[in-house]
Amino acid sequence: MKKQIFYSSLSTSQWFIFLLASSIAFPIVIGNVFHLSIDEISELMQRTFFVVGISSFIQGWIGHRYPIADGPAGSWVSVFVILAGLTIQQGQDTRETLQLLEGGLIVAGTLLLILGLTGLVNKLLFLFTPLVTGSFLLMLALQLSGVFLEGMLGIKEGAASLDYGVVAVSFIVFILVILLSIKGKGWIKSYAVLIGILSGWLLYFLLGKKAPVLSHSDSFVKLPEVFAWGPPQLNVGMTMTAILFLFLLVSNTVAAVTAVRQAVPEADREEKQTINRGITGGGISHFIAAIFSTVGIVPLPVSAGFIQLTGQKRIKPFLIASLALSAIALIPAIVNFLALLPGSVASAALLASFVQMIGISFQSIMKEELDQRRLTILGITLLIGLGLMFLPGSTFEGLPSIAQYICSNGLLVGTMIVILLEQLWKK
Numbered sequence: 001m002k003k004q005i006f007y008s009s010l011s012t013s014q015w016f017i018f019l020l021a022s023s024i025a026f027p028i029v030i031g032n033v034f035h036l037s038i039d040e041i042s043e044l045m046q047r048t049f050f051v052v053g054i055s056s057f058i059q060g061w062i063g064h065r066y067p068i069a070d071g072p073a074g075s076w077v078s079v080f081v082i083l084a085g086l087t088i089q090q091g092q093d094t095r096e097t098l099q100l101l102e103g104g105l106i107v108a109g110t111l112l113l114i115l116g117l118t119g120l121v122n123k124l125l126f127l128f129t130p131l132v133t134g135s136f137l138l139m140l141a142l143q144l145s146g147v148f149l150e151g152m153l154g155i156k157e158g159a160a161s162l163d164y165g166v167v168a169v170s171f172i173v174f175i176l177v178i179l180l181s182i183k184g185k186g187w188i189k190s191y192a193v194l195i196g197i198l199s200g201w202l203l204y205f206l207l208g209k210k211a212p213v214l215s216h217s218d219s220f221v222k223l224p225e226v227f228a229w230g231p232p233q234l235n236v237g238m239t240m241t242a243i244l245f246l247f248l249l250v251s252n253t254v255a256a257v258t259a260v261r262q263a264v265p266e267a268d269r270e271e272k273q274t275i276n277r278g279i280t281g282g283g284i285s286h287f288i289a290a291i292f293s294t295v296g297i298v299p300l301p302v303s304a305g306f307i308q309l310t311g312q313k314r315i316k317p318f319l320i321a322s323l324a325l326s327a328i329a330l331i332p333a334i335v336n337f338l339a340l341l342p343g344s345v346a347s348a349a350l351l352a353s354f355v356q357m358i359g360i361s362f363q364s365i366m367k368e369e370l371d372q373r374r375l376t377i378l379g380i381t382l383l384i385g386l387g388l389m390f391l392p393g394s395t396f397e398g399l400p401s402i403a404q405y406i407c408s409n410g411l412l413v414g415t416m417i418v419i420l421l422e423q424l425w426k427k
Contacts, residue, residue: 011312014194015067015321018306018353020338021197021346022071023052023325026295028343029077033084034094046335047224047292048072053326055285055297060319063281064253064274066260067318068303070285074144075248076296078409079104079241086401095230102227102290103234107242109286112249116280121250122272127419128254131374134364135418136255137301139385139411141357144302146389148354151347165207170348173200177352181309193310193349200345209342222332228293237401244405247419248412252298253278259304259360264313305356377421385414 027048031041055070080101087097115121152170154163173196180192188195257275278299285297307313328334365378388410396407406412 010191010194011314011317012320012324014191014310014312015069015318016324017194017197018303018349019052019056019069019071019321019325020049020341021350022069022300022302023048024338024341024343024346026072026077030080030084030295033081034098035088042332042336043225043228044294046222046329046332047228048294049329049335049338050224050326051285051288051292051294051297053322053324053329054288055281056322057319057326058284059278059281059299060315060322062277063284064257064278064299065269065315066257066264066274067307067313067315068256068260068299069306069318070297071300072295073249073252073298074140074147075245075252075409075411076105076298078411079245079405080295082405082408086404096233098229098293099231099233100235100238102229102232102293104238104242104245105286105290105296106232107234107239108245108249108296109283109290111243111246111283112279112286113283115246115250116276116278116283119276121276121279124250125254125272125275127423128251128258129422130364130367131377132251132415132418132422133255133258134361134367135378135381135385136251136411136415137259137357137361137364139382139414140252140255140301141354141361142386143389143411145351145354148347148351151343152351154344163209166204166209166342166344169200169203169207169209169342170344172203173197173345173348174352176200177309177349178355181352189311191310193306193353196352197341197345197349200348201341204342204345219332221330223330224292226291232290237405240402241405244412248415249282249296249298250279251415252301253282256299256301256303258364259301259357260307262360262363263304263307301360302350302353302357304360305353308356308360309353373425373427377418377425380421381414381418384417385410388413 024045027045028041030036031044036044052070052072056068059065059070060067083097083101084094087094115124152167152174154166154170176199177192177196180188180195184192254275257271257278261271282298289295289297312318328338368374370378388407391408396404399407
């Protein structure tokens with residue numbers, strides 16, 4: 001009995017670290033691009049932890065009911081970054097832009113709720129073929145690999161050179177997690193990510209490296225602020241962006257559920273109902289994200305890679321870890337301590353999980369024969385979708401705002417291309 005409790009606690013700890021590592025980087029990125037103060041970044045981090053924990057619990061309990069970590073959506077982060085650049089370039093108030101983004105999240109949440117509650121999303125499932133899902137997963141992994149590789153290398157705006165100590169620790173963690181997940185036996189294999197992160201954190205401080213300390217609070221408990229950026233606003237451009245992003249958000253949920261179904265094959269559930277509940281849960285998550293002024297939260301397909309890497313398939317430790325993350329978000333001292341987790345170490349552990357996600361994307365693509373038609377569609381999708389990711393941010397400056405959001409997001413464009421070609425080019 002004691003042994004079972006011990007292993008259950010380790011499982012909960014590992015899920016907790018994974019949820020934390022998936023959430024910690026993007027608040028800092030958003031804070032930097034919007035020129036937020038260190039106090040505002042600390043508060044954004046607190047709200048993000050709180051929302052991620054609540055959203056993950058809702059999805060695991062009454063949503064899709066799989067152990068799929070929710071986290072800040074890379075697609076929404078790209079919109080935040082693009083809008084921040086436009087706002088600063090035009091000399092406008094960044095606070096109004098953040099209020100517009102709150103409005104966009106509410107529109108997206110409303111549309112997701114309508115699709116989920118009415119069951120209309122089931123009529124769209126025919127669009128998400130194995131080729132569409134596999135292409136989405138592959139592009140998402142490759143897009144975010146750049147973000148996490150930058151984190152591993154410790155690349156920051158204005159940095160003169162690489163810190164080779166940080167780089168060495170990052171790659172040690174990356175290699176350690178992969179080796180333990182392949183060669184490890186028993187519990188060592190199951191807790192590869194946790195061991196890798198703790199080892200990397202220890203090495204980081206043994207080398208004398210120090211993470212920046214965020215603000216301190218005199219109060220023991222602090223509730224997250226509601227509408228911290230001000231009341232939501234909306235305009236035509238943001239409304240259109242939220243509508244277009246609906247396809248990306250549905251793709252994300254379908255891809256996450258499909259990927260985890262492969263990683264947890266013994267789960268025998270009706271796919272349409274699972275995705276229906278997941279979309280409804282996604283609508284609730286977007287409302288919560290808007291209310292607490294954070295980036296849009298979505299199910300993370302990389303959870304499938306984490307499950308394959310560690311073998312953590314049970315829902316109970318995941319639900320406990322989700323509630324724990326929301327609970328600790330209310331205690332500023334703990335939030336500030338967790339913020340000391342080096343971003344390079346967290347990025348290395350997450351990148352190791354993406355290795356498995358690449359494999360899952362290829363498994364999905366190869367569910368059907370790769371004939372000339374499917375190979376051509378895949379090639380066009382990857383060339384254009386990934387090609388857009390490499391273009392400089394200033395490429396589309398002359399276009400209207402909504403066109404800039406779309407053209408600067410290779411994942412959105414690539415997903416729309418593969419869906420259209422799959423439907424228009426019949427066998």
